Amino acid sequence: MPFKRYVEIGRVALVNYGKDYGKLVVIVDVIDQNRALVDAPDMVRGQMNFKRLTLTDITIDIPRVPKKKTLIEAMEKADVKTKWENSSWGRKLIVQKRRASLNDFDRFKLMLAKIKRAGVVRQELAKLKKENSS
Amino acid sequence: MAAKRKTPVKTRNPDLIRGVGKYSRSKMYHKRGLWAIKAKNGGVFPRHDPKPKAPAAADKPPKFYPAEDVKKPLLNKRKPKPTKLRASITPGTVLILLAGRFMGKRVVFLKQLTSGLLLVTGPFKINGVPLRRVNQSYVIATSTKVDISGVNVEKFDEKYFAKEVQKKKKKSEGEFFEAEKEDKKKLPEGKKEDQKAVDATLIKSIEGVPELKAYLAARFSLKSGMKPHELVF
Numbered sequence A: 001m002p003f004k005r006y007v008e009i010g011r012v013a014l015v016n017y018g019k020d021y022g023k024l025v026v027i028v029d030v031i032d033q034n035r036a037l038v039d040a041p042d043m044v045r046g047q048m049n050f051k052r053l054t055l056t057d058i059t060i061d062i063p064r065v066p067k068k069k070t071l072i073e074a075m076e077k078a079d080v081k082t083k084w085e086n087s088s089w090g091r092k093l094i095v096q097k098r099r100a101s102l103n104d105f106d107r108f109k110l111m112l113a114k115i116k117r118a119g120v121v122r123q124e125l126a127k128l129k130k131e132n133s134s
Numbered sequence B: 001m002a003a004k005r006k007t008p009v010k011t012r013n014p015d016l017i018r019g020v021g022k023y024s025r026s027k028m029y030h031k032r033g034l035w036a037i038k039a040k041n042g043g044v045f046p047r048h049d050p051k052p053k054a055p056a057a058a059d060k061p062p063k064f065y066p067a068e069d070v071k072k073p074l075l076n077k078r079k080p081k082p083t084k085l086r087a088s089i090t091p092g093t094v095l096i097l098l099a100g101r102f103m104g105k106r107v108v109f110l111k112q113l114t115s116g117l118l119l120v121t122g123p124f125k126i127n128g129v130p131l132r133r134v135n136q137s138y139v140i141a142t143s144t145k146v147d148i149s150g151v152n153v154e155k156f157d158e159k160y161f162a163k164e165v166q167k168k169k170k171k172s173e174g175e176f177f178e179a180e181k182e183d184k185k186k187l188p189e190g191k192k193e194d195q196k197a198v199d200a201t202l203i204k205s206i207e208g209v210p211e212l213k214a215y216l217a218a219r220f221s222l223k224s225g226m227k228p229h230e231l232v233f
Helices: A068-078 A080-086 A088-100 A104-133 B025-032 B034-040 B173-177 B189-207 B212-217
Strands: A011-015 A024-030 A035-040 A043-049 A053-059 B015-017 B093-097 B106-112 B118-121 B132-134 B139-145
Touching: A024 A043, A024 A053, A024 A068, A053 A080, A068 A080, A080 A088, A104 B093, A104 B139, A104 B212, B025 B034, B093 B118, B106 B189, B106 B212, B118 B189, B189 B212
Parallel strands: none
Antiparallel strands: A011 A024, A011 A053, A024 A035, A035 A043, B093 B106, B093 B139, B106 B118, B118 B132
């Protein structure tokens, strides 16, 4: 099983520990064996240990340590945001966030909706069973 | 004492720094107009004879001296502040009661009473919780709000909820051993009317929001997998 996602300049990664937890960042330079220089449109460029990053499938085309403006343009060109939000990983994270932010009233409405949906499914199943048996 | 002025006079001698006034003694004499008062009185400062004092009542010797000196307790002039209401609790907030007979019920908050307790109602027709007082500490405030603008809660205060004083009945020997015939305490009609009046407008605004009525009728409980410190209320 060869590696598919490599640490390279332009690799988009997800921060999985620390102050910027959950953010998408771009690797703009490699400092040494353990650390990379990362940058994102809404944060100050800084170093991060590789252990704090999880690599994604997305890469963008940038020179080594680009200016913020170039970085943002490159991200727009590669359409990182939509690619991420359409990927199954990105979609899962969005759903997790939405579920965590549900109000007590929202959870109640969700419960009612689940029960309703289950009722409809069960009705259809009963119908199909009846057709099959007859 | 001379007649008091309606507004107290600001000092005529402002401080230059603490302890040092701007004007000297002689200047202040002139500013206070003591020369004018003297002139009116013929060169002498007016002197009034002291008012005749009422004769002081004769002090009787006390009829009891304690065996050892009794210490007087220290004076306490502390005035407790009114209970601070949590910022998340505003009129119309849906609260979850955490203790007591109505544990788990979701109720509507009306106002904070002078004692600091919260005035709360079910509404009664929806979940059986009447107009009731509840302590802030036994309540979770949700972020769901109900429109409470049409409700008049002015008349409810601490006296409304005070317990009625029972008159003690003297029992004879025989009656002691009989089972106590207690009259069942009936709710006075006035309180029922108050409940209906408050709930009428409330229920209308609740029915305006879909599924809110069923929400208030249901009880809250922690299910498997719910972590209270991670839940958003």
